[in-house]
Amino acid sequence: MALYVHKYGGTSVGSVERIEGVAKKIKKFKDEGHDVVVAVSAMSGETNRLIELANAITDQPTPREMDVLVSTGEQVTIALLSMALNKLGVPARSYTGAQVKILTDSAHMKARIQDIDTNKIKGDLSEGRVVIVAGFQGVDGDGNITTLGRGGSDTTGVALAAALNADECHIYTDVDGVYTTDPRVVEKARRMDKITFEEMLEMASLGSKVLQIRSVEFAGKYKVPLRVLHSSKEGNGTLITIEDDESVEQPVISGIAFNRDEAKLTVLGVPDIPGVASKILGPVSAANIEVDMIVQNVAADKTTDFTFTVHRNDFVKTEAILREVAQSLGAREVSGAKDITKVSLVGVGMRSHAGVASKMFDVLAQENINIQIISTSEIKISVVIAEKYLELAVRALHTAFDLDDNDK
Template identity: 70%
Template structure:
């Protein structure tokens, strides 16, 4: 007998028919003698609908009340699934975040899990019930309902799996696993049998939207085996786990990620003095805007510096306004920005033991006449910022360059 935590996203519970299909799947696992915890998102589009209602009332609704409002979406799906399971003869009980309880901090809209008391869930499991838990939500120390941010149901599932010491956390989605890149861009993209936490974290942070970044971080920290599966198609999916020994022919690169939701800002002609980078980026950070790639160039002839950085496209207008104010204060020669960029990244633990990976990447892009505007690297990743219109061409070129068009060797 195994203990599984299974998470189903909004598209998997989009209507009563699909909720019934999820119940059928859970019933089969339960019939095999396994203990099952199911974590659900709200029905597809429901959270946006609820947020829209809030905006009809107020342009800036209370964060506390907004969290209380949007948390109801998950309460609907967990109750309906519990009913569907009971109808199939499977004992089931639904639990909201506060009923578990899942304790979080008080950062409404982006709360972080601090502690989970798994006793109530274990009691129900040991009594033979399937426990259906509302994803995306928790409760702070003052008893206020909180939400974990977009994709927060993934984090709920992984956190529960860690606390309950589940044999596996299974994330059911509308894709049958993690691919070498988006199959809609590269038809030859292939499903990976397995990928390391490190690689998946980089894939998620560089644009792959299969899993929430925080859920991958959580899984890696607590060593929770994580598997991505298709909600309604049978298959092995992709296992995300700790790094293992791999066959000699394992590809250097595991995947290509890309992100079009990027914007680039540049401030030119600022005096090159100690602390200038902080004076430029400090106000951006203070506005809770995340900076990604940073490049600084110093002109020794006039002792000035240019600094270029990227932010999320949704933060572009605010970041540009802040940077223009900073430019006036620092006497900058020019402040410019653009939203017509994209970031393309190659990712793989094999990069640790192979030299020349970055140069191969740059050569492949050069052959397609794609200019590189910025470069960022880590131990297992190389990212480049390019003109957005060349995104798909770049992804296809790199996918072929690193042999990802050919069948992958299964990891041990």
């Protein structure tokens, strides 16, 4: 007998029929003799509906009241799923985050879990019940309802699995696992049987939307095996776990991630003096704008061109900030482009294999794709290219690094 924590997203519980389907899936685990704890999201579209109600009242709702409001979505789901299980003859009990309790800090709308009281859960499990916990929410030390931010139900599921020392945490979603790249771009993309936490974290941060980044970080920290599965299809999904040192045939590249939401800005002709990077990026950071890739080139005339990327939604705001900065620094001009994209190779196999970067650059050169920016880490190589070449680049790289599923 094993202990599994299941997490079901909004589409998985988006209707009464789907909730009943989830109940049947859980029943199979119980019939096999396993213990099951479930974390659920609100029904698809419900959180957005609640946010729209708040915005109809005021365009500046207080974070505390927003948490009180949006946390009600999960309360509906836990009750309905508990009813569906009891109807099938499976004893079940639902809990809000406060009832468990899931203790968080007081950062409303982006709280972080500090502790989970597992006594009620363990008591119910010992009596043969399925325990259903509202994802995405908790309670602070003063008893205020808090929420964990978008995608927080994944984090709830992983945190429960860690606190209960579960055998696996199953993340049920609308895909049947983690693929080598987006199947909508590459038809021969292959579902991976296994991927490391490190690789999954890179994939998630680089644009893969399968898992929320914080949940992967949490799982890696507490060594909770994660498995991504389809909520309505059978299959083994993808297991996300620690690196397997015994695996001799570790693939060099595990996957290719890309992000279409990039924009590039350059400050040209900046005096090459100490602290210039801080003077450029300081005001950008103060405006709560996240900077991604950075490149600085020093010319023979002792000036520098400073280039970096931001989210495309922040392009106009960042450009306005840079024009003021450029004037104060005596820079020549500010230029920018929104028609770019970032493509990244990810794989722990890079640690023990040379020549990955040169092969990547050669493949792109053969397709006449110009590289604008390059960034590397121990298990990742990212390049910025023109957005119009995105699909061509991903397909060419996918084939060149032997990621194609040749059965498709």
